Amino acid sequence: MKLLNTTPRKDGFRMPGEFEPHEGCWILWPERPDNWRLGAKPAQTAFVKVAEAILQFEPVTVGVSARQYDNAVASLPAGVRVVEISNDDSWVRDCGPTFVKNDAGVIRGVDWEFNAWGGLVDGLYFPWNQDDLVAHKICEIERKDSYRTDGFVLEGGSIHTDGEGTLFTTEECLLSEGRNPHMNKEEIEETLKEYLGVQKIIWLKRGIYNDETNGHVDNILCVVKPGTIMLAWTDDKNDPQYEISAENLKLLEDATDANGRKLEIIKMPLPRPVLITKEESGGVDAIEGTLPRMEGDRLAASYVNFYIANGGIVFPLLDDATDKQAEELLKKAFPGRKTVGVSAREILLGGGNIHCITQQQPK
Ligand code: KQY
Numbered sequence: 001m002k003l004l005n006t007t008p009r010k011d012g013f014r015m016p017g018e019f020e021p022h023e024g025c026w027i028l029w030p031e032r033p034d035n036w037r038l039g040a041k042p043a044q045t046a047f048v049k050v051a052e053a054i055l056q057f058e059p060v061t062v063g064v065s066a067r068q069y070d071n072a073v074a075s076l077p078a079g080v081r082v083v084e085i086s087n088d089d090s091w092v093r094d095c096g097p098t099f100v101k102n103d104a105g106v107i108r109g110v111d112w113e114f115n116a117w118g119g120l121v122d123g124l125y126f127p128w129n130q131d132d133l134v135a136h137k138i139c140e141i142e143r144k145d146s147y148r149t150d151g152f153v154l155e156g157g158s159i160h161t162d163g164e165g166t167l168f169t170t171e172e173c174l175l176s177e178g179r180n181p182h183m184n185k186e187e188i189e190e191t192l193k194e195y196l197g198v199q200k201i202i203w204l205k206r207g208i209y210n211d212e213t214n215g216h217v218d219n220i221l222c223v224v225k226p227g228t229i230m231l232a233w234t235d236d237k238n239d240p241q242y243e244i245s246a247e248n249l250k251l252l253e254d255a256t257d258a259n260g261r262k263l264e265i266i267k268m269p270l271p272r273p274v275l276i277t278k279e280e281s282g283g284v285d286a287i288e289g290t291l292p293r294m295e296g297d298r299l300a301a302s303y304v305n306f307y308i309a310n311g312g313i314v315f316p317l318l319d320d321a322t323d324k325q326a327e328e329l330l331k332k333a334f335p336g337r338k339t340v341g342v343s344a345r346e347i348l349l350g351g352g353n354i355h356c357i358t359q360q361q362p363k
Contacts, residue, residue, distance in 0.1 A: 002145040004108070007194040013100035013108055014197030017163030017223055018308045019334075021363040023107075024059035025309065026138060027051055028090040028357070029072045031065060034290040035089055035125070035350050037283030046346040047090070048075050050307075050314060050354055053340040055079050057309035061141075063087065063134065083141060088116070088131040091352055093218065094155035095128075096359040097135040097146060100197060107362060109146040110195050111135035112154040117213050118178025119153070124212060124351065125290045142361065152191050153179045157216040157356050159192070162226040165199040165258030167192055172206040172215030179214075200258035204248045208232060209241045211300035212291055218355045220248065222304045224266065224333045227257065232302045233267035241270060266333055268326065271319030274301040280349055293349065305353035306330070308360075313337050316344030316353050 008014065027047060030036050036043040051060050055077060063085030064072040073082050087095070094117070097109030112135065116128035139146040160168045173179070174188055183191070189201050207215025220232045231249060234241045252265055281295040303326040306315035313330050317323045323341060330339050347353050 001140055001143055004145055004147050006147070008100045008108065008110065008147060009194045009197045011102070013102045014165075015098055015100050015161045015163070016362045017161055017226070018360055019223070019225055020163055022058050022310050023361045023363045024061060025054050025307070026092045026096055026359040026361065027060060027062045028085065028087050028092045028134070029062055029064035029068055030090040030350065031068050032089055032125075033285040034287035035284070036346075037280055037293070037349060042346040043350055044071075044075060046342070046344065047357065048077075049342045050347075050357065051080050052077055053314045053342050054307060054309050054312070054358070056338075056340065057312035063092070063138070085134060085137050086130045087134055088125065088128050090350075091157070091356050092134065092359040093157045093352075093356045095131040095134045096156060097138055097144075098156050098159070098196070099144070099360070099362050101362050105363075107144055109135060109139040109142075109144045111139065111146045111148045112156075113149055113152055114155065115153050115178065117155065118176065121178030122176075122214070123178060147195060149191070149195060152183075155213070155216065156359060157213060157218040157352070159196070160217050160221060160223050161196065161198060162223050162257060164226045166226075167196060167198040167201045168204065168217050168221055168223065168229070169201060170204045170207050170215045170217050170220070173213065173217070176214045198258065202252070202255050202257070204251060206244045206247070208300040208302050209239075209244060210298050212351045216356070219300055219302045219305050219353070220245070222306070222355075226259070227261045228264040228266065228333070230266045230268050230304050230329075230333060232270055232304050234270045239273075266329065268303050268329055269322060271301050271303070271322045274299045274318060274345070274348060276349065291351070299348045300351075301348055302353070305355040307354050307358045308334070308337070311337055313339045314354055315339060315341055316347070317341040318344060318348070
């Protein structure tokens with residue numbers, strides 16, 4: 001397939017909202033024992049549940065290494081397409097392509113440079129060269145032409161769009177030392193506009209407390225529909241998250257989107273703090289260069305890290321005390337979609353959640 005040397009904006013392409021129709025969903029199979037406990041077996045079970053849930057609504061493809069191919073095929077439902085894709089870990093939201101679309105319905109991929117959330121500055125593992133090839137391989141499998149952004153690092157989890165010209169992101173991530181330190185904020189804005197076909201960027205300050213991605217936006221906010229967003233929230237003033245969410249709320253209340261609209265903001269309460277147990281910490285192989293999982297560390301748990309499928313919302317179950325309330329809010333926000341909760345602690349233990357392990361391919 002062609003590697004294009006123009007940009008999506010020049011060619012009339014834009015990133016659709018996640019709520020627009022999908023061709024299907026991509027997932028990568030987890031296996032690395034220095035990120036997933038007990039040789040990734042519990043995580044694999046959780047990923048299968050996510051794949052099953054999404055499969056109710058749209059086709060699912062799972063990319064898997066040669067080592068794990070037979071196991072993935074045996075574990076996943078027969079309706080899932082399983083293809084061999086080498087990778088360094090299983091976060092296709094971040095290393096996969098961001099698909100863009102034009103008015104004629106043609107789909108292309110944006111293949112961002114990937115450096116494992118901060119490269120040698122504060123990246124989460126080394127090396128990441130196989131992850132960096134994933135977007136290109138997916139575009140080849142799907143026969144989609146693509147744009148490559150060599151020299152510009154970005155992960156899909158650090159952006160959300162309304163599909164109508166507005167992009168949401170965080171300064172904590174996009175201005176971090178480990179991403180694009182050679183560029184200033186204006187240059188980064190211009191690059192986002194060029195590759196995503198958006199006209200306005202709304203910058204939040206910080207993401208979820210203790211998020212190892214340097215505050216990915218997809219863990220603190222999601223776009224419900226143009227003009228409506230959902231923000232992760234806590235009323236507990238003693239929680240370090242309070243100040244972060246309150247600062248973002250003020251920014252969002254004062255903002256207008258690319259179409260000049262004020263935003264409707266739905267507050268999504270956090271679960272109670274989720275901490276790594278001794279047993280969970282002990283199940284992870286300690287390797288120098290990979291972020292350790294320490295007993296007592298607070299995980300970046302948030303209900304806004306869900307996947308919008310065709311006709312469905314697949315969301316993380318995180319806390320018996322708050323899951324029901326989260327589901328009610330999702331039902332109200334997405335009246336035409338069926339909500340499916342999946343137990344997500346094992347995904348969270350790896351550092352992300354359901355949105356981070358999925359990537360939609362627009363129709
Ligand atoms: O949250 C994400 N988008 C990815 C998290 C990566 C964690 C790697 N250990």
